[in-house]
Amino acid sequence: xxxxxxxxxxxxxxxxxxxxxxxxxxxxxxxxxxxxxxxxxxxxxxxxxxxxxxxxxxxxxxxxxxxxxxxxxxxxxxxxxxxxxxxxxxxxxxxxxxxxxxxxxxxxxxxxxxxxxxxxxxxxxxxxxxxxxxxxxxxxxxxxxxxxxxxxxxxxxxxxxxx
Ligand SMILES: [Zn+2]
Numbered sequence: 409x410x411x412x413x414x415x416x417x418x419x420x421x422x423x424x425x426x427x428x429x430x431x432x433x434x435x436x437x438x439x440x441x442x443x444x445x446x447x448x449x450x451x452x453x454x455x456x457x458x459x460x461x462x463x464x465x466x467x468x469x470x471x472x473x474x475x476x477x478x479x480x481x482x483x484x485x486x487x488x489x490x491x492x493x494x495x496x497x498x499x500x501x502x503x504x505x506x507x508x509x510x511x512x513x514x515x516x517x518x519x520x521x522x523x524x525x526x527x528x529x530x531x532x533x534x535x536x537x538x539x540x541x542x543x544x545x546x547x548x549x550x551x552x553x554x555x556x557x558x559x560x561x562x563x564x565x566x567x568x569x570x571x
Contacts, residue, residue: 424455425521428499429555432523435460435475436501436562440467445562446502448475450483453495453518458483476500476508480515492516501559503530503552509538512548519549523559
C-alpha cells in the first residue's frame, strides 16, 4: 500500500480513471488546429504513461491516424513486450470508432476508459459494441463517460469554430 496521494494513478480505480482522462485531455490539446481534438494515452499496469497521441488525420493525411491507433503503436514500441499491451489501460477523450475498437482488442489492452459518447460512429456501446462482443476471445474492461463534460466541450469548441 502506498501512502495517500503518493501515487496519482493508485489504488482507487475511479480516481485513476479520472487522472488518466486528464492526461488524455491534455494530449487532445496537442492536435493540429485542423484536426478534431481527440487525445489518447496508454498506461502500463503500474499507471506509468507509455505513450500519448492526438488525432492527426489531417496533419498526416492518413485516414488511420486516429489518436488511439497512434498511441497504441507508440506504446507497443516502448513497452518492450512485442505488440501485446496486456494489462495496459487506454484512456481516450471520445468513444472509439470501429477501427480503434478493433485495434485495441487486437493489442489485448486490458482496460478502456473513454470520455464523451459518440452516437454517430461509436463502437463501444453507442452504434456497435465491438470490445464486448462475446465472439471475440479478448474483451477489455470498459468505463465510458469519464469527465464527459470536459471531453465533449473540447469537441463542441472545435466544431463551433468550424462553422
Ligand atoms: Zn478511431
